[in-house]
Amino acid sequence: MALDLRRFLKEGDGVWWGQAGAEATPLVDALLDQVSEIGPVWAFTGLSLNRRLRELPPELHMLSYGAMGELRAVAAAGRLDVVPAHYSVLPRLFAEHTLPTDVGLVQLSPPGPDGLCSFGIGPDYAGDAARHTRVLVGEINRRMPRTIGTPGIALSDLAAHVETDRPLPSVPERAPDEVDRAIAGHVAELVDDGDTLQMGVGSLPTAILDGLTDHVDLGFHGGMITDSVVRLVERGVLTGRRKEIDPGTVVTGAAIGSSALYEAVGDLPCEFRPASYTHNPRVLGRLSTLVAINSALAVDLTGQVGSEVSGGRYLGGIGGQADFSGAAARTGALSVIALRSTAGGLSTIVPQLPEGIVTTARADVDAVVTEHGIAMLRGCPLAQRGHRIAAVAAPEHRESLLKDLHGAGA
Structure with missing residues (x-):
């Protein structure tokens, strides 16, 4: 009752x-x-x-x-x-x-x-x-x-x-498609052996993690783990041996995935920590190997990231993107924003973010990755950023993006 x-x-x-x-x-x-x-x-x-x-x-x-x-x-x-x-x-x-x-x-x-x-x-x-x-x-x-x-x-x-005595609700993995795998291939080029990863859930993070099987001694520190994290642990790729803090340990705040994931977590070298630890800027500042890999709904031609507005409706969901991106860009190894170049036939690379709402500042983005390549932005002057970002947009949208860029005097 x-x-x-x-x-x-x-x-x-x-x-x-x-x-x-x-x-x-x-x-x-x-x-x-x-x-x-x-x-x-x-x-x-x-x-x-x-x-x-x-x-x-x-x-x-x-x-x-x-x-x-x-x-x-x-x-x-x-x-x-x-x-x-x-x-x-x-x-x-x-x-x-x-x-x-x-x-x-x-x-x-x-x-x-x-x-x-x-x-x-x-x-x-x-x-x-x-x-x-x-x-x-x-x-x-x-x-x-x-x-x-x-x-x-x-x-x-x-x-x-x-x-x-009820089963925990499972969240099935969405199988990555060719676009996801193409993006994952580019992201893999940016990850070095021994890096400490952070990323979220979805078909793209699954593709990225599954594409790192040739790496060595990766670590993990983030807000959530999924089935793909377990697979990397079981393959001996995710060892955490080189982490500056919590060596040998996967650090997370939550697990979201299949029943097999929930059954496995008790046997993993894993610590489930509250947000006051997983997202704490003082903690993240100690991870010089941190590579934050986050997605977005849109990126503008200066590198600003929008993740809160969809279909003209404000949905929020800032989550830990700015926390991890900021730490990775300032004191870690690399801050990556990975996204498909189009959604619903529209370009996700845009002249201006929807409603002007910025989730992650351009200064906290080192690289923007789509299926068309990598736009390296760390240390890149503002006048050059638009051209680099437009180059990884969908080919059918590049001309109009460059017109907007030149119209703005960049």
């Missing part, structure tokens, strides 16, 4: 829960069933896989750092407020109680020999938010793997909990 959340939440309170496979879905469903009796409540989550959010009760007001997963439908209905924040700032926003901290709904592993429950595959912002939350309500899922890296939670720290 579902918990009675009315014991812990009152009108005007704020509640948060974890994201993706770490969502405490039975507790969120209980909230959706009971919020009409509680009254207006603010709620924060990240990437959601809960289809019930598509029909949001009028009393629930949603906040997020981006319209991802099922939150896209919430945003389309005008029911989502997006907080345009770097992922590294989320811990501070919870500490200051700017984001909801009255109640946290957490999915945890069963207690281990130390009596503590683990955040499993999703400490990311939850591991930080929990420290500043008045009431924690838990789902203890027998299938949530125990992981190390983030302090655990005792059952006595929970105001209430339910026990479940």
Whole structure:
């Protein structure tokens, strides 16, 4: 039977829960069933896989750092407020109680020999938010793997909990296509043996990681891992031997992928850390081998990156792109933006970013990579950047881009 959340939440309170496979879905469903009796409540989550959010009760007001997963439908209905924040700032926003901290709904592993429950595959912002939350309500899922890296939670720290035995929701890998593999081939040229990688999820990151099998002693430090990371570990490519910090260890905040990934994480040389560590600029500044590889929706002719506007709609989702790109460009090895040259028949290389919204500054981009090649921008004067970037645009769009460039006097 579902918990009675009315014991812990009152009108005007704020509640948060974890994201993706770490969502405490039975507790969120209980909230959706009971919020009409509680009254207006603010709620924060990240990437959601809960289809019930598509029909949001009028009393629930949603906040997020981006319209991802099922939150896209919430945003389309005008029911989502997006907080345009770097992922590294989320811990501070919870500490200051700017984001909801009255109640946290957490999915945890069963207690281990130390009596503590683990955040499993999703400490990311939850591991930080929990420290500043008045009431924690838990789902203890027998299938949530125990992981190390983030302090655990005792059952006595929970105001209430339910026990479940349900599979974690999987996110199938999208198979890379020829364009993805062409981009991956160019990116592989930029990665040196011993580099420490950061990248996200999707068919392009999968292609990039799968294209690095000839490299040696790569490391990983990022916000999430996928099945392709496990494959590199199993092949002996991702060893982390040369990492300046956390040598021999994959450092991540979350795992997003298949059931096989979730079953493997407990046996990997992997630490699951909260965002206050994975995205901390002081931590990232110690990784001189950091190669940040991020994607984008658009790049302009000066190298500015846009990742928040799609189809004329603001979706947010800054995430850790600027955190990692900035660190890699300033104190690491290389900051790479990799993207397809077209989307929906339109050029992703543009004279100006949609709505003028810049996600990552041009000073934090060392290279732009498409299937047509590499535009090296580190140390490149502004007057030359447009020509280099236009050269990796889709051939059918280059002439018009150069006309715009010359019209601007570059």
